[in-house]
Amino acid sequence: SSELTQPPSVSVSPGQTARITCSGAVLSNQYTYWYQQKPGQAPVMLIYKDNKRSSGIPERFSGSGSGTTVTLTISGVQAEDEADYYCQSGDSTDTFQVFGGGTRLTVL
């Protein structure tokens, strides 16, 4: 299966750590990418190739995981981190790309 599963929502208080998971069989042999999308804006790539931060992305964003589940961790969450987060990977043959359903992060 090429599906990627994310929790629909995650809520944390400012300063806490938020963890957003992404699960799928393809993740065991394909890289994962993470994106942040704020309302009315185009998505921004946060993490590429599982755990590399894109240029200009704060160090509080990190990617990790192995096997069929990967995690985006946001340490010391700030109010400005409230957004939708998506994981993305290729299908098992790298023929097409798939996104997870997205996770809405709410900062309480």
Added chain:
Amino acid sequence: EVQLVQSGPEVKKAGESLRISCQTSGYTFNSYWIGWVRQMPGKGLECVGIFYPDDSDSRYSPSFQGQVTISVDKSINSAFLEWNSLKASDTAMYFCVRGGFITIGGFDFWGQGTMVTVSS
């Protein structure tokens, strides 16, 4: 500076044809995958398909295969997404995205989005 600038919003009727565009600059167009991502109102991201300008390799997600066509014009470093017969369900924001260098990879640069509205 890498830029992807998309054409403006479109309002069409079901059954009409449409082509939206993405003008790129700031990088070697032929060497990077370029694609399109759909976002229906209030919904998540879906990859429509991707295209490699250097050898014209195109790959479509199963849901979009046969429904749209991605093309490029290398002379003007632009990509296009085309419909022959629009449906109301095509109403969405469409983002142009740059993929990886030679390999597909993730999408590191995004256009501003083109809103397509199709009335039945």
